Amino acid sequence: MxxxxxxxxxxxxxxxxxxxxxxxxxxxxxxxxxxxxxxxxxxxxxPAPSVVAAMAEAASDTWHYSDPENFELKQALAAHLGCSPTNIAVGEGIDALLGHIVRMIIEPGMPVVTSLGAYPTFNFHVAGYGGRLVTAPYVQDREDLAGLLELVKRENAPLVYFANPDNPMGSWWNADAVAEFAEALPETCLLILDEAYCETAPDGTTPALSRLIDRPNVMRTRTLSKAYGLAGARVGYVITTPENAQAFDKIRNHFGMARISVAGALAALKDQxxxxxxxxxxxxxxxxxxxxxxxxxxxxxxxxxxxxxxxxxxxxxxxxxxxxxxxxxxxxxxxxxxxxxxxxxxxxxxxxxxxxxxxxxxxxxxxxxx
Ligand SMILES: Cc1ncc(COP(=O)(O)O)c(C=O)c1O
Incomplete structure (x- = not known):
């Protein structure tokens, strides 16, 4: 049929x-x-035993929808990160947030820059919104910041994706190089800085939040799926300007977060x-x-x-x-x-x-x- x-x-x-x-x-x-x-x-x-206990306790309340504003989770993330809750948007894992970001920016035919062989879920979303992927090869098994920047300029691309550390090679750039890359991008190009693995990276890999948080063309994505062990719970978040964070409210699934998952995430952040x-x-x-x-x-x-x-x-x-x-x-x-x-x-x-x-x-x- x-x-x-x-x-x-x-x-x-x-x-x-x-x-x-x-x-x-x-x-x-x-x-x-x-x-x-x-x-x-x-x-x-x-996940931590304290997380499993918190999720088990939350199970009997699972007939409640989760708070559509994710107020408590944003407060907890902000306290953990040292930023304002208004700097944060929450979603069902980075994967869902990547889809929202692509939807915010990409119309059919628009160029989107990433590295050849980088995280495929991003490419999947770009295809789903009709974007045209333009890729820079890895150089010595590491994403090529200069190559990405060159492509952004050549294509006048509105969106570039870069993961630090990256998947699938596990390579990384130091915080200064990453921040300089972000600062060198034209204002007309939004950087998705995917920091799914920031917890496992050596000190000096992740730029301080303060360095990039006021830039409207930077969104940093993070997750509780990796080091926190909550992949099946689907909890991710974006750190960006308050105006950008609000933009997610226009298109996100307001009841998308599972109440049990939010309980787990709150407990995980407490159990450092x-x-x-x-x-x-x-x-x-x-x-x-x-x-x-x-x-x-x-x-x-x-x-x-x-x-x-x-x-x-x-x-x-x-x-x-x-x-x-x-x-x-x-x-x-x-x-x-x-x-x-x-x-x-x-x-x-x-x-x-x-x-x-x-x-x-x-x-x-x-x-x-x-
Ligand atoms: C670079 C990168 N970003 C995002 C994700 C997915 O994160 P989440 O589970 O929060 O959707 C992964 C998972 O493998 C990843 O490697």
Whole structure:
């Protein structure tokens, strides 16, 4: 049966693809069971026990919609960050917020600048609003700030996306370089500075809020999905000027936040001791992944995130064979989608038992695929 005849021409022109195939789909489609879930850059360390308790307590009130203004969460985020609640917009993860930002700015045919092989969900939203992606290749496995700036100017682009640290390579620029990039952009170009991994990055990676917060052409996106271990709760936020933050109210889903998730986020922000502990575990796990890679003759890249990209030294087909081979052993990992980044595999940090499974499976897979 054909689909409805009056879908927009834009929708009809889009491929029915999703940016990611989830581990659940892999299990269903290949009849396999995930034993080590270290592919989606979630936190295998989980949320804090205090967060789980707060969410459990909130469960019986789940018949309430959440406060559509997200007042308490904005207050808590502002106190945590040292800015005003008016500087914050809240949404169902960075992913939803990226969609809103693209919708605010992009009309069909407009150029949008990003790096070739950077976070695909952003590209997905750009396609959904009819934008035209213009990409700068990574240089030495890092996003190329000068290249991005040049493209913005050449295309007179109204929107540029840059993640610091980045996914899928785990690379980063220091705070000064990032702030200088933001300051060098024309006022007519909005920067999405995606800081999904800011908690796991070394000191000096994230520009001070005060340096960029008054710039109407900067929106910084952050999430509780990564270090805070709340990926399934879907809590993200934007830090920007009050006027920009208000613009989200024109288009956001006002009852989009799950009440249980907000309770979890409030508890997570309070439990900074747990976060500190998890950050140490993430760092130790990055080391463990890197050791396993080296022990197998592969080259781990230095990472500022909760995952490690590993250069497998050959092409995308070889890296794909490793990803698929590991899955046969129940080890779910992913890989970058675009050459030359796709010579790498990408492994999320996880529990010691995940590392044991990885250490057992990887040499077997490498031997099998030769
Ligand atoms: C760079 C980047 N931005 C955003 C996200 C998604 O964040 P959220 O779970 O808040 O939608 C991810 C998740 O992998 C990411 O790598």
């Amino acid at each position: 054909p689909s409805f005849a009056r879908f927009t021409p834009l929708l009809s022109s889009l491929p029915a693809t999703v940016p990611f195939v989830g581990p659940e789909a892999i299990e269903r489609n290949r009849g396999l069971i995930v034993r080590a879930r270290i592919g989606a850059n979630e936190s295998g360390f989980g 001791a747990y976060l500190t502990d998890v950050l140490q575990k993430i760092s130790a796990s990055r080391d463990a992944i890197s050791d396993i890679a080296r022990a197998n003759g592969l080259l781990p890249l230095v990472s500022a995130t909760n995952f490690v990209a590993i250069d497998c030294g050959r092409d995308g087909a070889y890296a794909r064979a490793i990803v698929d081979g590991l899955m046969e052993h129940g080890v779910f990992i992913r890989m970058p989608g675009v050459a030359p980044l796709n010579r790498c595999i990408r492994i999320s940090t996880g529990l010691p038992q995940d590392m044991t499974l990885l250490a057992e499976a990887l040499p077997q897979v490498l031997k099998t695929i030769g």
